[in-house]
Each structure stands twice: as structure tokens, then as C-alpha cells.
Amino acid sequence: MADQGSARTWYGAAIKAARRAGDPLLIAYQQGSLAQFEVEYGNCAQGLALIRSARRQLGSERPPIAAAWLSSLEAVAHATAGDDRAADRALTASAAEAARMTADAAPPWPWVFTFDERKIAAARVTCGARLARPRWVHSSVADASAALSSSHEKQRALLTLDVATGHLAAGHLDVAFGLATQALDTGLRLRSGRVAERARNFRRGYSSASPPALVRDFDGRLNDAYL
Known part of the structure; x- marks a missing residue:
């Protein structure tokens, strides 16, 4: 479901094409999209x-939308790296833009x-x-309802899956x-490697020697992502 090598090849080709076009906005957009991909896989x-x-x-x-979008990507990157202060600063910058x-x-x-x-x-x-800050998740869910x-x-x-991770924490x-099960079912239907990978990250947040039935059911679905 996920072929990271092929994805990077296509992102690289898109950035090269944007550079040939000489459009700074397009280059920035493609670089930001690749950044989002790399962060998703822990880089x-x-x-x-x-x-x-x-x-x-x-x-x-730079246009405000570009600055706001890049700052939101930066916030997620810092959060993925475990830097809550840098993530909060980037979110504040995104809101200001x-x-x-x-x-x-x-x-x-x-x-x-x-x-x-x-x-x-x-x-x-x-x-x-x-x-792993449930307060951030729960306080933002209403605003993110759209x-x-x-x-x-x-x-x-x-x-x-992110909301599910907040509840798990x-x-x-x-x-x-x-x-998480609802989200994973959508990912399996769409054959989305990104959703499957996010679901694996969610699952790593819980461990038990005797997981209950709903966790075992989720594990069974997650195993289907490899098939």
C-alpha cells in the first residue's frame, strides 16, 4: 500500500518541473508537500x-496563505520531533499569517x-x-469539526486517527x-498507505499483555494493510 521510494521520485520530479517553470510559489508548494511527506515518515x-x-x-x-501553510507544516514537524515549544510557536505564527x-x-x-x-x-x-497532549487535541476538535x-x-x-491518539493518551x-477503527477501515478501502502508517503509529501508543476484544479486532484490520 505504501511505496516511499516511488513517492519520493515523483515529489522530486515535481520540484524539478517547478524549478524549470521558474515559479517560486510552485517550487515552495512542492517543497512543502515533500516536507509533509518526510515528516509523516519520521524524517x-x-x-x-x-x-x-x-x-x-x-x-x-510571500503570500499570507503560503506563510500560514508552511508554519502549520513546521508545527507538525516540531511536534513529531517532540518539541512542544517550537510547535506552539509555529502554530501561533500560522494563526498570525x-x-x-x-x-x-x-x-x-x-x-x-x-x-x-x-x-x-x-x-x-x-x-x-x-x-501526547490530550488537552491540545480536545480543545481543538470543535474548531476542527469542518x-x-x-x-x-x-x-x-x-x-x-489524530483525535483517536488524543483519546488514547x-x-x-x-x-x-x-x-481509529473507523479511520483505518476508510484507509483500507482507499488503499492508502499514509492512513495505514498513521494507524500503526496510533497502535504503538498502547500495550497490554491481554488486549481487549476491540484492540484485537483493530489488530486484525491493521494486519490486512500488509496484504
């Missing part, structure tokens, strides 16, 4: 280096989505999950594995 230093490079591409006049955007302004290409407080709340949920009800199934599944076993 935080490389992800942060790519984010810094993307900022250099844009210079001081998002506040500079006007509601009626269309996002510049290649951004085809808006970036608002709901996206920042979703990033904070992910940061809280990776830092993302949790999104029609984009894979993104919804990924965020649901708080000791809410039934809620955590109930949410």
Missing part, C-alpha cells in the same frame, strides 16, 4: 530543512484551498496527538479504538 530534520528552503524561495513578500488574509481573496495558484482557523485547529490536533466532516475521506481519516480506550 523531521529533512522536513524542516525543506520548509526553510521553501520560505527562502518565497522571500519576505492566516489573520492577514482577506475573506474574499481567492488563494493564489497552486493553492486551491482556503486556509483558516479550522486548518490551524486541525494542525493543533495533529500536534497534540504527536506530543475538517472532521470533510468530503475528503483520506484527510478526514488521518485527522480522526487520555485513557479513553473505547473511544480511541472506535475512532
Whole structure:
């Protein structure tokens, strides 16, 4: 379900094409996308280096949406590396940049989505999950509700797994594995390696010599991700 080598090849090809086009926004977007991929697989230093490079591409006049998005990616990278203070600073920076955007302004290409407080709340949920800070997760879920009800199934599944991780850190076993099972079922149906990998990360947060039935059921589903 996941072929990291092929994915990196395609990301690299996209960055080279953007450089040939000479479009700083497109280069930054592709570098940020690769950074997000690297962080997802634990390569935080490389992800942060790519984010810094993307900022250099844009210079001081970068559009607020680009700055807000890159700061949200930086926050998740720091959280994945276990640095809660740096993650919080990056989230604050992301919110400040998002506040500079006007509601009626269309996002510049290649951004085809808006970036608002709901996206920042979703990033904070992910940061809280990776830092094992249930308060961050639970305090942001209401604001991130739009993302949790999104029609984009894979993104919804990924965020649901982060919410599940927050519940697991708080000791809410039934809620955590109930949410995680729903998300994993979506990932299996979509054959998403990213969702499966996030589900594995979630599962590593719980250990027991005699796991209850709902955990065993989740393990059975997770095993299907290898088939």
C-alpha cells in the first residue's frame, strides 16, 4: 500500500518541473508537500530543512496563505520531533499569517484551498496527538469539526486517527479504538498507505499483555494493510 521510494521520485520530479517553470510559489508548494511527506515518515530534520528552503524561495513578500501553510507544516514537524515549544510557536505564527488574509481573496495558484482557523485547529490536533497532549487535541476538535466532516475521506481519516491518539493518551480506550477503527477501515478501502502508517503509529501508543476484544479486532484490520 505504501511505496516511499516511488513517492519520493515523483515529489522530486515535481520540484524539478517547478524549478524549470521558474515559479517560486510552485517550487515552495512542492517543497512543502515533500516536507509533509518526510515528516509523516519520521524524517523531521529533512522536513524542516525543506520548509526553510521553501520560505527562502518565497522571500519576505510571500503570500499570507503560503506563510500560514508552511508554519502549520513546521508545527507538525516540531511536534513529531517532540518539541512542544517550537510547535506552539509555529502554530501561533500560522494563526498570525492566516489573520492577514482577506475573506474574499481567492488563494493564489497552486493553492486551491482556503486556509483558516479550522486548518490551524486541525494542525493543533495533529500536534497534540504527536506530543501526547490530550488537552491540545480536545480543545481543538470543535474548531476542527469542518475538517472532521470533510468530503475528503483520506484527510478526514488521518485527522480522526489524530483525535483517536488524543483519546488514547487520555485513557479513553473505547473511544480511541472506535475512532481509529473507523479511520483505518476508510484507509483500507482507499488503499492508502499514509492512513495505514498513521494507524500503526496510533497502535504503538498502547500495550497490554491481554488486549481487549476491540484492540484485537483493530489488530486484525491493521494486519490486512500488509496484504
